[in-house]
Structures are given as C-alpha cells and as structure tokens.
Amino acid sequence: MQRVDAGLSVSGTARSRSASIRDVARIAGVSHQTVSRVINRHAKVSPATRERVQKVIDELGFRPNASARALANGDTQSVTVLMSDTTRYGYLATLTGIEEAARAASFSVGIVVIESGSSSHVRAAIENAIDTGGALVVVAFDKTGQLALREVPERIPMAAAVESPASAPPAGAPWCWIDDEAAARDATRYLLELGHPTVHYVALPSTTRSSRRTAGWRSALRRAGIDPPTPLQADWGALSGHEAGVFLSRDPGVSAILCGNDEIALGVLSALHAERRKIPGDVSVAGFDDEPQSAFYTPALTTTKLDFVALGRSCFATVTARLGGEHVEPHPVGTPELVVRASTGSPRRARS
Amino acid sequence: MQRVDAGLSVSGTARSRSASIRDVARIAGVSHQTVSRVINRHAKVSPATRERVQKVIDELGFRPNASARALANGDTQSVTVLMSDTTRYGYLATLTGIEEAARAASFSVGIVVIESGSSSHVRAAIENAIDTGGALVVVAFDKTGQLALREVPERIPMAAAVESPASAPPAGAPWCWIDDEAAARDATRYLLELGHPTVHYVALPSTTRSSRRTAGWRSALRRAGIDPPTPLQADWGALSGHEAGVFLSRDPGVSAILCGNDEIALGVLSALHAERRKIPGDVSVAGFDDEPQSAFYTPALTTTKLDFVALGRSCFATVTARLGGEHVEPHPVGTPELVVRASTGSPRRARS
DNA sequence: GGCGCTAGTGTGACCGGTCACACCAGAGGT
DNA sequence: ACCTCTGGTGTGACCGGTCACACTAGCGCC
Structure with a gap:
C-alpha cells in the first residue's frame, strides 16, 4: 500500500490540508480551546501560553477557517x-x-x-x-x-x-x-448669479415621490423670485440627455441647463453642438457627480463633486x-x- | 421563567434559526442523508421519496447552509x-x-x-x-x-x-x-484607407514586454509600407491623453491619432479643441473600448468595441x-x- | 485551616452539512 | 432454493471552529 504525503505533493493535485486548531493545540501542548482563545484575543490566557501558541501558529502558517467559524457562531x-x-x-x-x-x-x-x-x-x-x-x-x-x-x-x-x-x-x-438638495440649490444659485434669467433642469428618474435634487433647484429659483420652468425627464444615460438637449436647444429662452448627472450633461452638450449653439456663450451646462472624464468634455464640464466613496x-x-x-x-x-x-x-x- | 418562540418573534431581535437538513428529515420521515441526496439531485432516490422530501423542503423554505457545506466538503x-x-x-x-x-x-x-x-x-x-x-x-x-x-x-x-x-x-x-492585435490592426488599416499618410499612436501602459495593441498598429503600417512613428506613452486616464494631444497637435504632419482607450481619446480630443484643430478635418481620432459615453463626445468617437462582459x-x-x-x-x-x-x-x- | 474567588485551562457537545459504509429487500440467474 | 447484484435507505463519524461548563491552582481573608 502506498501513502502519499499530502502536505508535500508536488503534482499539485492533492490539495494539502492546512493546519487546524487541533494541530496547533497538539504541537503547542495545549487544548484546542486555548488556541481558540489565542486567535480570538481572549483575555484569560497567560502571556506565556499565548506566546507559545502564537509561535506555533506562525510556524504552521495557521489561518482559522472562515466556514467553520461561520458555521459555529453564525458570524x-x-x-x-x-x-x-x-x-x-x-x-x-x-x-x-x-x-x-x-x-x-x-x-x-x-x-x-x-x-x-x-x-x-x-x-x-x-x-x-x-x-x-x-x-x-x-x-x-x-x-x-x-x-x-x-x-x-x-x-x-x-x-x-x-x-x-x-x-x-x-x-x-x-x-x-x-x-442632493443642497447640491442642486448651490449649483442653481451659482448659475443664477452668473446672470441667467432662469435655469432649466434635466432630471434623473427619482425613486422618491419628490426628488430632492429637483426640489433644490426649484427652491433656489423661487428664492430668486423666479417661477421654475417644467423640468425635463431623462433617464440615466447620455442618450436621453441628448434628446433633452435637442429639445431645449430649440428654445431661444434657454440659457442655462442643469443636468441630473454628468452623463446627461454630456448628452446635452452633444445636442447643443449638433444644434450649433455655443457653450457657454449661448447656453451654460452643468452636471452632477464629477466623473473623472468630465474635466475633458468639450467644453470642460462644470459639475458638483459628490463623494460616493x-x-x-x-x-x-x-x-x-x-x-x-x-x-x-x-x-x-x-x-x-x-x-x-x-x-x-x-x-x-x-x-x- | 419565560421562553420566547424564536421562530415567530415579532420584535426581530431573535433571529429564527432556519430549518436544517435534520428537521426536514424528521418531518419527511426519512434520514438526513436522504435529504442530502435530494438536495444534491443524487440519482439513487426513489421518485416517491424525492417528492415527499421536496415537499417538506418547500414548505419549510429550507435552504442548505453554505458554510456547513463548505466546511464538510471544501467546496x-x-x-x-x-x-x-x-x-x-x-x-x-x-x-x-x-x-x-x-x-x-x-x-x-x-x-x-x-x-x-x-x-x-x-x-x-x-x-x-x-x-x-x-x-x-x-x-x-x-x-x-x-x-x-x-x-x-x-x-x-x-x-x-x-x-x-x-x-x-x-x-x-x-x-x-x-x-488586441487584430483590433489595433483593423483600426489602423481603417484610418489608412481613409487616406491618412500615417497613423500616430498614444499607447496604454503595457504589462507585457511588447504590447499587442502597439504591435497591431505597427504591423498595419508596415504592411502599407509606412515606417511607424514613435508611439506616445500615456497612462490610462484622460489627462495623459490630453498631454499627448497637446504634443501631437503641434505637429502639422499628424492627421490621424489612434488612442489606447476611449479615455485617452477623450483627452486627445480636448487637447485638439484647445489647440483649435478641427476634428476630423485636421485630425482624425479613434479610441478603444466603446464606452457608453463615447458616442456623445465631441465629435462622436470612432472606436473599437471590446466585449469585456x-x-x-x-x-x-x-x-x-x-x-x-x-x-x-x-x-x-x-x-x-x-x-x-x-x-x-x-x-x-x-x-x- | 477552611472558605470563596478568580485566573487559566481542559472537556465534550454542537453548528449543518457530506462522506464512507452498512444494511435490506427484491430481481434475476443458475 | 440459493447466491449475487443493485437500487434505495440509514448510521455514525467528520469537517474546524465555538460554546457552555467543569476543573484546578493560587490567592486573600476571616
């Protein structure tokens, strides 16, 4: 009968069984429970024991098995x-x-x-x-x-x-x-301060009854005594921004467009270019998110940095x-x- | 002494222990091993037994515990x-x-x-x-x-x-x-067929000694009897593309730029705009990846769709x-x- | 000197699956 | 009638941890 040392197999097929808590215990001359206490930083272990066990753990490269732990205590x-x-x-x-x-x-x-x-x-x-x-x-x-x-x-x-x-x-x-509300309010206020008579908004789909981004935009306008125009509804992508942009570009009264995110803003930019409107000469555009690419759009996009991380x-x-x-x-x-x-x-x- | 039914607690603090394989076995009147065989679609279970066990599984909403399974068979x-x-x-x-x-x-x-x-x-x-x-x-x-x-x-x-x-x-x-090689070769050939005397390349950092994307670009040029210019080295971001773009825009001999990815291409586009070069009138630009936004760049970016999914x-x-x-x-x-x-x-x- | 207390340690069951193996009944062959 | 084979099922150990609890030795204290 032949026996293969699983731990040293060269072929790589036999996966060496890694050391368990009981292996460590046996070598360190303690009970498995003491090893458990050491790896869990339990208080009631004498420094001498702790050190001895830790040494064996290091030598064996022991790492507690996550599955076993999860099974035992549901964590x-x-x-x-x-x-x-x-x-x-x-x-x-x-x-x-x-x-x-x-x-x-x-x-x-x-x-x-x-x-x-x-x-x-x-x-x-x-x-x-x-x-x-x-x-x-x-x-x-x-x-x-x-x-x-x-x-x-x-x-x-x-x-x-x-x-x-x-x-x-x-x-x-x-x-x-x-x-979102503060972000939208600030961005809108900034556009108004530039001298725009009003700010149009291309909205993201909202999951709430009343989007705070839309509300922020609205409140900034109201505070400035302006009646907010109807916001345009887009989805999350540049294509829907493009469509909104085409629509807005045909209205000569539109001079500032705030967009629900940078992708929509990109779509709006592309539509404005297609319609030969100058940015920001004819129309100003701003987004939300500050994606890494936004600084390189044509022209570089004004936006609001949101800290997703x-x-x-x-x-x-x-x-x-x-x-x-x-x-x-x-x-x-x-x-x-x-x-x-x-x-x-x-x-x-x-x-x- | 008070005892709380863990399974029906309303407060939500006591996490109801979910059914185990042995619970199912007991109710179905079989051994736990038979249940195991049912959930693993083992062949040697009679249809009658299988059905009976399955019914109990469904009723109890039993789901095998992944940790236990992983522990038992290392899978x-x-x-x-x-x-x-x-x-x-x-x-x-x-x-x-x-x-x-x-x-x-x-x-x-x-x-x-x-x-x-x-x-x-x-x-x-x-x-x-x-x-x-x-x-x-x-x-x-x-x-x-x-x-x-x-x-x-x-x-x-x-x-x-x-x-x-x-x-x-x-x-x-x-x-x-x-x-990568075929992709770069095809893109380069396409640009040459448009009539460009040569194609410049802004390269991604390569992890290999010799990038296949660069090689593909080079071989397409050589096949057309053109001596490839020195490729520019960028990193992955638009900023480095922008820098490369500024450099290339100053060379009037540059009429076509192939970029390692769409982000670099975006940077190149922004640089060319800044330098008042017309795209594609003065310079053509192409990228790689076909990111969702690329269709909305100014101008819409020619690129190669790579199927990352x-x-x-x-x-x-x-x-x-x-x-x-x-x-x-x-x-x-x-x-x-x-x-x-x-x-x-x-x-x-x-x-x- | 006996008591309780506590720090430190060990014992065995248990988590919920899987595995190896034993077992049994009935079919089929001789 | 007996043996073998096989489909179907059950038994108990085991995976590698944790938990509850038992136990021991040493200490302070009356």
Missing part, C-alpha cells in the same frame, strides 16, 4: 452588496468605498448584480445573506435597487445608499445619502453598527462641492 | 475577483460578466480591491480563497493586477483577464484576453473548468468590432 464577517446592472461611475465608486471600509475591518465583500426583470435571485441573495449571517448593503439609487431594498426583511443587518429622502426618513432606517464607507459603518446592535440614525454623507469649469458662464447680452 | 461555490482600485469602464464590465456567469452557476462572487502599494492584503485575500476552497479571478489589465497575479500559487483554481500576451502563453495558463464570462468558465479538473487552453475572447463615428474622416487635401 460570517461578510457584506453582500446588491447593485443594479450598470457600469455607471457613482455605483462603482460607492462599491469601492464599501470595499475599502470592509477590508479595513477584515470583512469580505460579496457582490450581486440585480436585474430589473427578475427579483427571484435578489430574494435568493438576501436569503443567502440571512442564513450565512452576513450583512447586506443595497445600492438603491434607482428603481431596481429600491425594489430590492423593499425585499429585505426588517430584522436583517442592512444599510442602503439611497437618493435623498423626500421627507424625514423613518427613525432608525439604515439609510445613507448625499445631500465616502457614501460607501458610511454604508459599511452603518451596517456594522447594526450588526453590533447599535442604533444608527439616518444621515446624509459628505459635502457636495461645486467644481466650476468652462461649460458655464455669463449669458451673452441679448442682441435685441 | 465553497465561490469566486473572488481581484481588481485594482479603479472606476474604469472595462474593469466594471468585466466584473459584470463574471458575476453574470457566476450567478447562472449559483456561485457567489467576492470582490477585493488591490492597491498598488501594499501586497499584504492581496496575499491575505488569496490565502483566504485557498483555505475556503474558493476560486480566484484576477483582472490583470494593469501592473497592479499583474503583481497580484504573480502572487497566486500554481495549485489554486484561478483565471485571469489579461492584456494579449506577447508570445504564446504557457500551455494551460488560465488566461483570457481580447485580441464576454471576457468576464469566459474567465468564470475557465476557473470553473479548472475547479472541475479540466484542462483549459489559453484563448482570446470575442471579436473586436470597429465602430465608426464622426471623429474620423479623410484628411483634408494638403493646401500647398
């Missing part, structure tokens, strides 16, 4: 991010923020892409998180995300990155958002707080910051 | 994606492809962002994947990814999305890539094949497709 130290099927900047930046914070806390991060059509896999993902004891972060900027958010049962540890809520959110709701970090902090049983009040994250570039300027004096 | 049904810290389109599209394929195979997807500075957490992530029995996909388009790739030991199930290799890759290397799917297929012990030959994925838009055209007849 997976993991977060699953639910996010809709998109390659948009804000989403990925948020994910990056979550991952960054999670890594610092040595949590692992899972990702599930949710598709608008079928919610069954969303439910599956949620259930999966539940029965592995994991936490959930839902990126719910859009309708698909909101639907997923609604599927999450009350009791499971969750946080959500959302659009600014229309009214004060339910106390204890684990929501994080960027202050901080938003992601905050989501993670919220969900871990809940995991620890702490109470977290919903709160906005970060301070939107207007970035002025070449796409906005004072309106040309009317010729008449 | 986590999970993939961890290692990806550098970026919000670039190609990366996220690749991730989307991986996730899509993984979801279809009911694998879970983890993500670890790798930072160029510290490789310790990369090692930690790899070890983690090893001792939970998970697989790895490394997105190694850039240097950071390549470094991570090198950290992965031979024996663990892995696939990598890479730049086209300079020479035939080692047999059995689990690499997937897009055919298919690349991601292929990475997943590769890694699962390896997980199953199959042999996979390294291979390119998808067919790059030139998308002609307004940023390229025939050169203006020389005035002289």
Whole structure:
C-alpha cells in the first residue's frame, strides 16, 4: 500500500490540508480551546501560553477557517452588496468605498448584480445573506435597487445608499445619502448669479415621490423670485440627455441647463453642438457627480463633486453598527462641492 | 421563567434559526442523508421519496447552509475577483460578466480591491480563497493586477483577464484576453484607407514586454509600407491623453491619432479643441473600448468595441473548468468590432 | 485551616452539512 | 432454493471552529 504525503505533493493535485486548531493545540501542548482563545484575543490566557501558541501558529502558517467559524457562531464577517446592472461611475465608486471600509475591518465583500426583470435571485441573495449571517448593503439609487431594498426583511443587518429622502426618513432606517438638495440649490444659485434669467433642469428618474435634487433647484429659483420652468425627464444615460438637449436647444429662452448627472450633461452638450449653439456663450451646462472624464468634455464640464466613496464607507459603518446592535440614525454623507469649469458662464447680452 | 418562540418573534431581535437538513428529515420521515441526496439531485432516490422530501423542503423554505457545506466538503461555490482600485469602464464590465456567469452557476462572487502599494492584503485575500476552497479571478489589465497575479500559487483554481500576451502563453495558463492585435490592426488599416499618410499612436501602459495593441498598429503600417512613428506613452486616464494631444497637435504632419482607450481619446480630443484643430478635418481620432459615453463626445468617437462582459464570462468558465479538473487552453475572447463615428474622416487635401 | 474567588485551562457537545459504509429487500440467474 | 447484484435507505463519524461548563491552582481573608 502506498501513502502519499499530502502536505508535500508536488503534482499539485492533492490539495494539502492546512493546519487546524487541533494541530496547533497538539504541537503547542495545549487544548484546542486555548488556541481558540489565542486567535480570538481572549483575555484569560497567560502571556506565556499565548506566546507559545502564537509561535506555533506562525510556524504552521495557521489561518482559522472562515466556514467553520461561520458555521459555529453564525458570524460570517461578510457584506453582500446588491447593485443594479450598470457600469455607471457613482455605483462603482460607492462599491469601492464599501470595499475599502470592509477590508479595513477584515470583512469580505460579496457582490450581486440585480436585474430589473427578475427579483427571484435578489430574494435568493438576501436569503443567502440571512442564513450565512452576513450583512447586506443595497445600492438603491434607482428603481431596481429600491425594489430590492423593499425585499429585505426588517430584522436583517442592512444599510442602503439611497437618493435623498423626500421627507424625514423613518427613525432608525439604515439609510445613507448625499445631500442632493443642497447640491442642486448651490449649483442653481451659482448659475443664477452668473446672470441667467432662469435655469432649466434635466432630471434623473427619482425613486422618491419628490426628488430632492429637483426640489433644490426649484427652491433656489423661487428664492430668486423666479417661477421654475417644467423640468425635463431623462433617464440615466447620455442618450436621453441628448434628446433633452435637442429639445431645449430649440428654445431661444434657454440659457442655462442643469443636468441630473454628468452623463446627461454630456448628452446635452452633444445636442447643443449638433444644434450649433455655443457653450457657454449661448447656453451654460452643468452636471452632477464629477466623473473623472468630465474635466475633458468639450467644453470642460462644470459639475458638483459628490463623494460616493465616502457614501460607501458610511454604508459599511452603518451596517456594522447594526450588526453590533447599535442604533444608527439616518444621515446624509459628505459635502457636495461645486467644481466650476468652462461649460458655464455669463449669458451673452441679448442682441435685441 | 419565560421562553420566547424564536421562530415567530415579532420584535426581530431573535433571529429564527432556519430549518436544517435534520428537521426536514424528521418531518419527511426519512434520514438526513436522504435529504442530502435530494438536495444534491443524487440519482439513487426513489421518485416517491424525492417528492415527499421536496415537499417538506418547500414548505419549510429550507435552504442548505453554505458554510456547513463548505466546511464538510471544501467546496465553497465561490469566486473572488481581484481588481485594482479603479472606476474604469472595462474593469466594471468585466466584473459584470463574471458575476453574470457566476450567478447562472449559483456561485457567489467576492470582490477585493488591490492597491498598488501594499501586497499584504492581496496575499491575505488569496490565502483566504485557498483555505475556503474558493476560486480566484484576477483582472490583470494593469501592473497592479499583474503583481497580484504573480502572487497566486500554481495549485489554486484561478483565471485571469489579461492584456494579449506577447508570445504564446504557457500551455494551460488560465488566461483570457481580447485580441488586441487584430483590433489595433483593423483600426489602423481603417484610418489608412481613409487616406491618412500615417497613423500616430498614444499607447496604454503595457504589462507585457511588447504590447499587442502597439504591435497591431505597427504591423498595419508596415504592411502599407509606412515606417511607424514613435508611439506616445500615456497612462490610462484622460489627462495623459490630453498631454499627448497637446504634443501631437503641434505637429502639422499628424492627421490621424489612434488612442489606447476611449479615455485617452477623450483627452486627445480636448487637447485638439484647445489647440483649435478641427476634428476630423485636421485630425482624425479613434479610441478603444466603446464606452457608453463615447458616442456623445465631441465629435462622436470612432472606436473599437471590446466585449469585456464576454471576457468576464469566459474567465468564470475557465476557473470553473479548472475547479472541475479540466484542462483549459489559453484563448482570446470575442471579436473586436470597429465602430465608426464622426471623429474620423479623410484628411483634408494638403493646401500647398 | 477552611472558605470563596478568580485566573487559566481542559472537556465534550454542537453548528449543518457530506462522506464512507452498512444494511435490506427484491430481481434475476443458475 | 440459493447466491449475487443493485437500487434505495440509514448510521455514525467528520469537517474546524465555538460554546457552555467543569476543573484546578493560587490567592486573600476571616
């Protein structure tokens, strides 16, 4: 009979079984429970024992098995991010923020892409998180995300990155958002201060009854004594921005356009160019997000920098707080910051 | 003494323990092993038993515990994606492809962002994947990814999305890539056919000794009997494209610029505008990737569509094949497709 | 000197699956 | 009638941790 040393197999087929807590215990001459105490930084271990065990752990390269740990105490130290099927900047930046914070806390991060059509896999993902004891972060900027958010049962540890809520959110709701209203108000005010008689708005689809971004724009206009024009409805992409741009370019009264995000703004820019309007001579354009590319649009886009990475970090902090049983009040994250570039300027004096 | 029914607690604090395989077994009047056989679609279960057990499973909403399963047979049904810290389109599209394929195979997807500075957490992530029995996909388009790739030991199930290799890759290397050389050759040939005397190239950083994209561009020129000019070196962002664009715009002999990706192309466009060169009248510009925004640049960008989603799917297929012990030959994925838009055209007849 | 207390350690069950193996009944062959 | 084979099922150990609890030794204290 032949026996192969699994630990030293060269062929690579036999996966060497890594050291377990009992191996460490045997070599260090202690019980497995003491090893467990050492790896969990339990207080009641004598320094001498701790050191001896630690040495064996290092020598063996022992690493506790996450599955076993999860099975035993239902604590997976993991977060699953639910996010809709998109390659948009804000989403990925948020994910990056979550991952960054999670890594610092040595949590692992899972990702599930949710598709608008079928919610069954969303439910599956949620259930999966539940029965592995994991936490959930839902990126719910859009309708698909909101639907997923609604599927999450009350009791499971969750946080959500959302659009600014229309009214004060339910106390204890684990929501994080960027202050859309202030951002929109500031951007609108900036455009008015340039001398524009009014500011037109191309809106993102809103998940709330009343978008705070739209509200901010409106309130800035009202405060200046201006009756807000009807906002145009776009979706998230440049194409719908282009369509809105074509429409607006035909109205000579339009001299300033605020767009729901930089992609829409890009579409508006392209439409204005196609319609031979000068930017910012004839029309000023501003966006939201400050994507990395926006500085290189033609002309460079004035926009509002939104800190999605901080938003992601905050989501993670919220969900871990809940995991620890702490109470977290919903709160906005970060301070939107207007970035002025070449796409906005004072309106040309009317010729008449 | 008070006892709370954990299963029906309304408060939400007590997490109801979900049904286990033994609960199902007891209710169905079979052994736990039979239940195991049912959930694993094992052949040797009589139809009657199978149906009875399945009914109980459905009624109880039983879902097998992933941790327990992983612990028992070392099979986590999970993939961890290692990806550098970026919000670039190609990366996220690749991730989307991986996730899509993984979801279809009911694998879970983890993500670890790798930072160029510290490789310790990369090692930690790899070890983690090893001792939970998970697989790895490394997105190694850039240097950071390549470094991570090198950290992965031979024996663990892995696939990598890479730049086209300079020479035939080692047999059995689990690499997937897009055919950069063909893509660059076709794009260059297209520009030459428009009548440009030569094509200048703004290169992405390459992870290989000899970038296939650069090689494709070069070979197209040589085939046309043209001595290739020195390519310009950029990084991945629009800023470096802008710098390259400024440089090239000062050379009146430059009439066509091929760029390593759409972001660089965007930078080049912005530089050309700043230098008052007409596009495509004075200079034609083309990119790579076909990002969603590229159609809305000024002018709309001619580019080559690269199917990153298919690349991601292929990475997943590769890694699962390896997980199953199959042999996979390294291979390119998808067919790059030139998308002609307004940023390229025939050169203006020389005035002289 | 006996008591309680506590710091430090060990024991065995348990989490929820899977695996190897034992077992049994009935079909089919001789 | 007996043996073998095979489809269908059950038993108990095991994966690698954690938990509750038992135990011991040394200390301070009356």
